[in-house]
Amino acid sequence: MKKLIVQKYGGSSVANPEKIKNVAKRVVRYKKKGNDLVVVVSALGDTTDELIELASQISAEPPEREMDMLLSTGEQISVALLAMAIHELGYEAISLTGSQVGIITDTVHTRARIVKIEANKIHQELKKGKVVIVAGFQGMTPDKDITTLGRGGSDLTAVALAKTLEANECEIYTDVEGIFTTDPRIEPKARKIDEITYDEMLEMASLGAQVMQARSIEVAKKFDVPIQVRSSFSENCGTMIIKEVKNMEDVAVTGITLNKSESKITICNVPDKPGIAAKIFNQLAQGGINVDMIVQNVSHTRQTDISFTVPKVDSQKAIKLTQRAAQEIGELEVLEDLDIARVSIVGVGMKTHSGVAAGMFETLAKEKINIEMISTSEISISCIIKKKFAETAVKSLHEKFDLAKR
Ligand code: ADP
Numbered sequence: 001m002k003k004l005i006v007q008k009y010g011g012s013s014v015a016n017p018e019k020i021k022n023v024a025k026r027v028v029r030y031k032k033k034g035n036d037l038v039v040v041v042s043a044l045g046d047t048t049d050e051l052i053e054l055a056s057q058i059s060a061e062p063p064e065r066e067m068d069m070l071l072s073t074g075e076q077i078s079v080a081l082l083a084m085a086i087h088e089l090g091y092e093a094i095s096l097t098g099s100q101v102g103i104i105t106d107t108v109h110t111r112a113r114i115v116k117i118e119a120n121k122i123h124q125e126l127k128k129g130k131v132v133i134v135a136g137f138q139g140m141t142p143d144k145d146i147t148t149l150g151r152g153g154s155d156l157t158a159v160a161l162a163k164t165l166e167a168n169e170c171e172i173y174t175d176v177e178g179i180f181t182t183d184p185r186i187e188p189k190a191r192k193i194d195e196i197t198y199d200e201m202l203e204m205a206s207l208g209a210q211v212m213q214a215r216s217i218e219v220a221k222k223f224d225v226p227i228q229v230r231s232s233f234s235e236n237c238g239t240m241i242i243k244e245v246k247n248m249e250d251v252a253v254t255g256i257t258l259n260k261s262e263s264k265i266t267i268c269n270v271p272d273k274p275g276i277a278a279k280i281f282n283q284l285a286q287g288g289i290n291v292d293m294i295v296q297n298v299s300h301t302r303q304t305d306i307s308f309t310v311p312k313v314d315s316q317k318a319i320k321l322t323q324r325a326a327q328e329i330g331e332l333e334v335l336e337d338l339d340i341a342r343v344s345i346v347g348v349g350m351k352t353h354s355g356v357a358a359g360m361f362e363t364l365a366k367e368k369i370n371i372e373m374i375s376t377s378e379i380s381i382s383c384i385i386k387k388k389f390a391e392t393a394v395k396s397l398h399e400k401f402d403l404a405k406r
Pocket residue numbers: 009010011012013042152173174175176178179180181182183184185208209210211212255
């Protein structure tokens with residue numbers, strides 16, 4: 001049966017001409033079987049990081065509209081090169097930007113949301129027998145301004161296209177064989193997971209597993225789009241991300257994540273009275289800062305410290321806003337700690353297993369790692385620790401919860 005397959009190739013899979021040719025061969029193999037193919041591509045290797053660095057040499061706070069104009073060029077290069085590589089193999093392909101496809105977004109530059117996708121153009125080109133290659137990570141506002149979909153946003157492009165086109169399969173190709181129990185770059189003993197639920201993947205992605213963009217999993221869950229994450233360098237089956245997996249509550253912990261991209265801000269000696277937290281966090285909210293973990297210490301002296309984490313990229317802005325609030329409250333000291341890491345354990349089985357938190361804290365204690373902040377959700381527990389202990393924490397927790405075996 002003829003299938004419509006959406007494939008997405010990440011930056012690591014198209015990092016150089018050899019790798020692009022390798023991707024072209026794989027695409028052609030699927031095409032030869034009679035399938036229709038829509039291929040989403042990310043920018044080559046670290047292009048997006050390089051473009052951000054380039055912009056920073058011109059301006060400390062570039063206008064976000066211009067940032068999107070700049071960043072979207074990365075994907076324009078990779079789609080053109082992949083189309084050329086497919087032509088070289090004797091097959092027809094056409095590369096399209098997000099706006100040419102009709103990926104319409106809201107106007108929130110650098111992290112736009114997809115509002116709708118007008119798929120006519122894709123259908124027309126598929127009918128002509130062409131492989132359609134779509135630039136990931138980008139869209140267009142109704143006013144024709146180019147937008148981008150947040151870092152890692154090509155995953156979202158792929159999932160949204162799979163849903164709109166009612167594709168039979170959505171494959172995410174990357175440089176690892178699938179979703180692992182933790183980042184295999186940190187723990188070589190990490191094991192590939194065959195199946196994982198949307199909920200667990202979403203939690204892992206939100207807590208720092210860079211392999212899939214969190215927003216893309218939200219969309220996949222909402223529309224029930226099954227995803228296979230697999231390697232562009234091998235033929236092995238990858239990991240299926242789906243609604244439910246068999247015996248999903250048998251184990252307490254499914255995976256461990258690490259996030260080093262947050263910083264901690266502390267306001268010292270805050271008066272312990274109503275309205276103070278509201279004042280601080282209102283300032284931050286108005287500045288568009290996403291505050292994550294918040295801890296307010298217990299006060300015996302009618303004064304208390306409030307600590308919270310923010311993404312490192314927003315740290316400078318967050319510090320300024322916090323200092324402003326601290327001044328208004330009364331000349332309070334504000335401290336910043338950039339040397340933190342968040343280590344988290346994730347698993348739906350946590351709902352039914354007891355002693356999981358205790359196991360985590362004990363393991364960190366054994367390694368003499370101090371826990372600075374703790375937060376939990378229904379299916380995860382996170383600890384903020386000093387960054388220098390991050391890898392040790394991941395490895396010892398991986399061992400503690402027996403993740404290498406199963
Ligand atoms: P791409 O270029 O394909 O988008 P990314 O670099 O965004 O690839 O994501 C793949 C990387 O994610 C892997 O190389 C791996 O080091 C990292 N990673 C982090 N956590 C995990 C995990 N739990 N399972 C698999 N990979 C992970």
